[in-house]
Amino acid sequence: MKVAIIQLGYADGSEEGVEARAERAAALVRRAGAGHDLVLLPELWSAGGFASREWEERSQDLSGLADGHLPPALVPVAEATREIGAVVHTGSHVERTAEPGEEGRHLWNTSVVLDPQGSVCATYRKIHRFGFGGGEPKLMEAGTDLVVTELPAPADGVQVALSTCYDLRFPELYRLQLDQGAGLFLIPSAWPMARVEHWRLLLRARAVENQCFVVAGNTAGTHAGVEMGGRSAVVDPSGVVLAEAGSGEETLSVELDLDEVERVRDGFPVLSDRRL
Numbered sequence: 553m554k555v556a557i558i559q560l561g562y563a564d565g566s567e568e569g570v571e572a573r574a575e576r577a578a579a580l581v582r583r584a585g586a587g588h589d590l591v592l593l594p595e596l597w598s599a600g601g602f603a604s605r606e607w608e609e610r611s612q613d614l615s616g617l618a619d620g621h622l623p624p625a626l627v628p629v630a631e632a633t634r635e636i637g638a639v640v641h642t643g644s645h646v647e648r649t650a651e652p653g654e655e656g657r658h659l660w661n662t663s664v665v666l667d668p669q670g671s672v673c674a675t676y677r678k679i680h681r682f683g684f685g686g687g688e689p690k691l692m693e694a695g696t697d698l699v700v701t702e703l704p705a706p707a708d709g710v711q712v713a714l715s716t717c718y719d720l721r722f723p724e725l726y727r728l729q730l731d732q733g734a735g736l737f738l739i740p741s742a743w744p745m746a747r748v749e750h751w752r753l754l755l756r757a758r759a760v761e762n763q764c765f766v767v768a769g770n771t772a773g774t775h776a777g778v779e780m781g782g783r784s785a786v787v788d789p790s791g792v793v794l795a796e797a798g799s800g801e802e803t804l805s806v807e808l809d810l811d812e813v814e815r816v817r818d819g820f821p822v823l824s825d826r827r828l
């Protein structure tokens with residue numbers, strides 16, 4: 553499976569609205585995603601990773617997805633997806649719902665994956681909210697559902713598990729995904745430079761402990777005064793970093809040998825020694 557990660561950058565003070573940013577993301581999907589089976593965009597690029605004051609205004613109504621009604625952040629990306637014929641994880645967006653969730657809020661951090669026809673084939677609401685009482689926990693609901701699924705061709709052949717950024721710090725989530733058959737963790741993020749070494753360490757840890765591929769796309773730039781860390785990466789099931797980005801806007805292209813998951817698990821069967 554050939555995978556592209558688009559480490560999209562955006563800056564504070566830019567006048568770029570949701571639609572203009574979506575056009576720019578779509579152009580990158582066309583340019584960097586062509587010839588790939590799976591393309592990954594980062595967390596919350598349409599709303600701004602740490603720009604929580606703008607989340608409400610930049611939120612997207614995803615209620616029509618199943619009927620093919622895409623919100624403004626997704627329309628240009630879906631067109632690009634159809635043109636390149638890949639599966640595109642569009643990253644995550646601030647989803648706005650008419651009905652509040654359990655905590656009375658109407659916003660969620662929701663990932664949307666498109667099939668090569670530009671239709672939605674998977675969604676995931678971020679389970680662990682980042683902000684320690686501010687930011688996400690203050691403004692958003694927490695997702696509750698694990699998502700492990702085989703994506704459509706040409707990104708098929710492995711069970712793919714969805715998670716988002718801060719989720720990476722919670723190994724029990726990945727164990728549950730492993731137990732549902734995951735062989736590849738797909739992780740859009742907006743992870744700051746200040747903790748980028750945690751990011752690099754945890755990506756490899758999640759790969760090694762679960763003997764899974766990790767495909768993780770971060771953002772670049774500075775959002776609401778927070779410098780983003782970049783360092784998007786692809787890690788194989790032995791923990792070898794197959795590709796890693798720098799800190800600026802950049803794209804990665806990596807060919808994955810999916811049989812490596814079984815080879816590593818058969819050759820070093822540590823998972824069968826778990827004691828539950």
Ligand SMILES: NC(=O)CCC(=O)C(=O)O
Pocket residue numbers: 595601682716717718719721741742743744747750
């Ligand atoms: N967007 C996020 O979830 C940020 C997570 C983060 O900064 C951290 O875990 O550190």
